[in-house]
Amino acid sequence: MITGELLIGGSTRRGSDGEIWGIEAASGRRLEPSFGGAALEDLEQACLIADQAFDTFRRTSPEERAMLLEKIGSNILDLGDELIDRCVAETGLPRIRIEGERSRTVGQLQLFASVVREGAFLDVRIDKAMPSRKPQPRADLRLTNIGVGPVGVFGASNFPLAFSVAGGDTASALAAGCPVIVKAHSAHPGTSELVGRAVQSAVRACELPEGTFSLIFDSKRAVSQALVANPRIKAIGFTGSRGAGVAFMQIAARRPEPIPVYAEMSSINPVILFPSALAARGAEIGSQLVAALTLGAGQFCTNPGLILAVNSEGYDSFVTAAREAISATTAATMLTPAIHKAYRSGVDQLVSHQSVTTVARGRAGGENQAQAGIFETTAGAFLSHRELQDEVFGAATLIVRCDDAKELREVVEHLEGQLTIALHIDQGDYMFARELTPLLERKAGRLIVNGFGTGVEVSHAMVHGGPFPATSDVRTTSVGSLAIERFLRPVCYQAFPPELLPCAVSDANAWGVPQRTDPGT
Structure with a gap:
């Protein structure tokens, strides 16, 4: 059931700053219900609980994160025709296209679940201590990747499922251990709420912190800009116009703590x-x-x-x-x-x-x-x-x-x-x-x-990125398993007692993740 409410962590509330209406693309008529736009206070609450959830969520095991991603996918499938019918109405895209995009969306959630289970994304490196090395001994050094922090994601207009609420940016950020706040695209608010509730339900079923996911609607530009500027947000995923992408890049660069904006923007291919x-x-x-x-x-x-x-x-x-x-x-x-x-x-x-x-x-x-x-x-x-x-x-x-x-x-x-x-x-x-x-x-x-760019495979070798203005960062991709690297950063642990080491870099390796080890002498 679509209610027009914001999803702030595990709660729902009516936004109080203006209204948004879904529009039937073929006829131009309004679709019920209306959606309340988020106020700045709503955004602040979503960012606060995302920040509070981060340290717990990023320490979840690969299996726990994989189960979340798979549960989101199964919840989306359980929406059945309600999701497809609403998405067709709001976008004007044919039913077969939306059904295919739903499969792609679930498929990329499953892809990231497999990436997380495999564990190579952590890039664990262990250099054992060399106490007798001359002229200086080497301390024990251990590296692993952790999530960067809460991530803001902006839904795209042209892919209401695969690049939206539970699309590639959200899937890769959650896989990296980052809570996500999604700003729904105003062109398909009903579709966004349905998928958002599927994510919210999965977070609850997996007994994860409620701040792991939030969904907001923006009746103006102020909330979108404030999401990029909020000091608790550590990265942005965006697909849309060059003008909006560059504007977000500028906001992010002017912050006291600048953050990366991973924007996919403009290309004539x-x-x-x-x-x-x-x-x-x-x-x-x-x-x-x-x-x-x-x-x-x-x-x-x-x-x-x-x-x-x-x-x-x-x-x-x-x-x-x-x-x-x-x-x-x-x-x-x-x-x-x-x-x-x-x-x-x-x-x-x-x-x-x-x-x-x-x-x-x-x-x-x-x-x-x-x-x-x-x-x-x-x-x-x-x-x-x-x-x-x-x-x-x-x-x-x-x-x-x-x-x-x-x-x-x-x-x-x-x-x-x-x-x-x-x-x-x-x-x-x-x-x-x-x-x-x-x-x-x-x-x-x-x-x-001997082909054309249309049709982007969700796979390990895919690159959906390129030099500016195609994207804001030529080193990244927004599609494929490599997309997870946007929301990770390395941390090195030097001379840590074994009892204090994170699971991924411990000798016991209870998670069973790949470890690149230099045994020392």
Whole structure:
């Protein structure tokens, strides 16, 4: 049952600072009930109990944390159709997409449960004492990772489950031993409350401190900003716009104790069409591009928003196939009116740009529905007009026609940081691809051959990150098991009596975690 209440630890209360309403994306009508916005006092209480819970929660065993993550996943599944129906209404996304995202959400909770049980994330290192070493003896040194402290998480608009209340940021922070305060996205408050109650119930069932998890709604920006600024919060997980991400980074940097903001923000995910591949299958690539571009109304952070190609054999076939495919597409409902408005604005700028040609548009639709589009420009124009690199969040892409390989490389050199870069190649392109790869590695977190960035596998080897402005920290990923490292820090214990050592670094190793040991002499 959805009540519109805040979840502050184990308690519920009606927020008193304004109201938020879920909106049915397809019709624009309000969905009951209304949600009370959190006051600063509510946020302060959530941060206080998270801080009080931290030392207890971070000392839980790997098994205890794994059980929490698995219990959250099973509770989400137990919500059944109530969750799916509400999420479909609030987002306008098709039911099959939401069901798939629910599976992904539960799957990543299970992934982190397995990571925690395995124990390598603790990175235990033991250097035994060397009392007879000359000229100086070595003390006994032992290192393990601990959680950084309470973490603030901001739910994303385009993934109401997998990047939201119990999404990757929350799962990895809990796995690291960090209490979490989630600021729900206002586009899907009902979905957020349902999942939040599933997390709250799991915390209670596992007999963990109530401050391990809280969920708040924000009717204004003040509470979101205060969450980042609160001195008890030690890290932020965020997925959203560049403007909001940079604003949070600035708030965090101005704190007396600056903290990391792990923000996934803006990416146009270039797709490079190499000459041999273009000549061999230009038309096929054109059709595949449109399928990737229009998936989910183009509302993916890995959507292919830029195409780079040399004007050579197969180029015309590629453009013709893409034109035909996009012309046949139907308009799709976008997540929110605000996202639709921003998409329309970005497309209008491309349509009216003096150096851009409209290749084709999809079929027009109704209110809050996006009409897909493909546009074209030259490499010279792209290099001269910085605004052509701006992300248009939705089903729109810009083809950059290059005269030769040298010009294509020049365009790549001028690109900002990206989440993904895709290379469409055949064997005849290998030499050029080999030459270009070191540059591409500097530009993106994930390189893809003969595919597109849409579809992010939740796995050990996945990187969902990249140089700014794709993310705020190029060293991290927000998807995959490596995401846990964002919320950990190392602590070294020197010359500690065995009775005082944490379980992970003790010789008894009751947790059975991997230990890298230098036995000394």
